[in-house]
Amino acid sequence: MCRFIKIKRTDFSIENILIWVAYILVSLFFMFPVLWVISLSFKTTAEVFAYPPNLIPKNITINNFIEVLKNTSMFQYILNSFKLVLFTVVGTLLVAIPAGYSFSRFTFKNKNKLLFAILVFQMVSPIIIGIPLYRYYSSLGLLNSYFGLIMAYIAIQVPFATFLLKGGFDNIPQEIDEAAKIDGATRIQLLTKIIVPVSLPSIASAIIFISINSWAQFLLPYLLLNKDKFYPVSVGILMAQGTFQQISTHLIEAASVLSLIPAIILVLFLQKFILKALTSGAVKG
CATH class of the missing domain: 1.10.3720.10 (MetI-like)
Incomplete structure (x- = not known):
């Protein structure tokens, strides 16, 4: 007689997915200014005013x-x-x-x-x-x-x-x-x-x-x-x-x-x- 083991699966309900999406968006909203400040601190003068702007500096400088x-x-x-x-x-x-x-x-x-x-x-x-x-x-x-x-x-x-x-x-x-x-x-x-x-x-x-x-x-x-x-x-x-x-x-x-x-x-x-x-x-x- 075969026995089947039921594996508990993560609850991927719409409600949980929306909650995690909201968490990620709020985190990005508050983290982006900090990441932008860090990015500018490693950029040269020319790259600061380059268009389009880049979050990751091309030429990192200290x-x-x-x-x-x-x-x-x-x-x-x-x-x-x-x-x-x-x-x-x-x-x-x-x-x-x-x-x-x-x-x-x-x-x-x-x-x-x-x-x-x-x-x-x-x-x-x-x-x-x-x-x-x-x-x-x-x-x-x-x-x-x-x-x-x-x-x-x-x-x-x-x-x-x-x-x-x-x-x-x-x-x-x-x-x-x-x-x-x-x-x-x-x-x-x-x-x-x-x-x-x-x-x-x-x-x-x-x-x-x-x-x-x-x-x-x-x-x-x-x-x-x-x-x-x-x-x-x-x-x-x-x-x-x-x-x-x-x-x-x-x-x-x-x-x-x-x-x-x-x-x-x-x-x-x-x-x-x-x-x-x-x-x-x-x-x-």
Whole structure:
């Protein structure tokens, strides 16, 4: 008697096909500008304005990157951005971790309304607060000050970071808190020695969000800083455009690619960290 083994086939329904087509189109829509920037950064001046334009350069050159690094302060701009991002991440986490834990574990009056109000602040654009903030910082003598700029960055990043970490803390069983209290742990010890280590994937996700948003911030440093040695890379690229005595489209794109590399490395590193933490938790059960 013959036995037939039924092989499960992938569901190629019209609905699934349309969903995948939509995914691909949306991905291409957002990826094409990035690919075009990378393409221009490797092109010669003549090929930049060639018609019809080519996505893949015919004569790939790295002279654009060499000229940018040689004739601009790109290294200084990137270093300035690292400083701003580092202190912004630390400052934001120092505020957002206790705040997220409080919203997750404590019950108090108007808790949900207050959480909603925090999210409303996340929707406030820097464009709205830029001019008032400039006048306020001018009166305090905080213009051209990393301290003032970092405080503004932290204020912008705290709302969403708090909401994100609150969701991560919600996924931790409260039985862990009760067990720690029975063992005599204080609330601070519980947070720092138990909750934070268990929540490392959520914290790493928050770091990615804070870092990318701070790295890409343009308006506030453009308004609050006016010395070249203080500019982060987002403003530095704009200022570097005036140093070239020729058509500079391909050079600016090369500078843009250089500014993307640290952000990409950070995301890839933290993604590995997130996956490692999740896998470790799964194995330990």
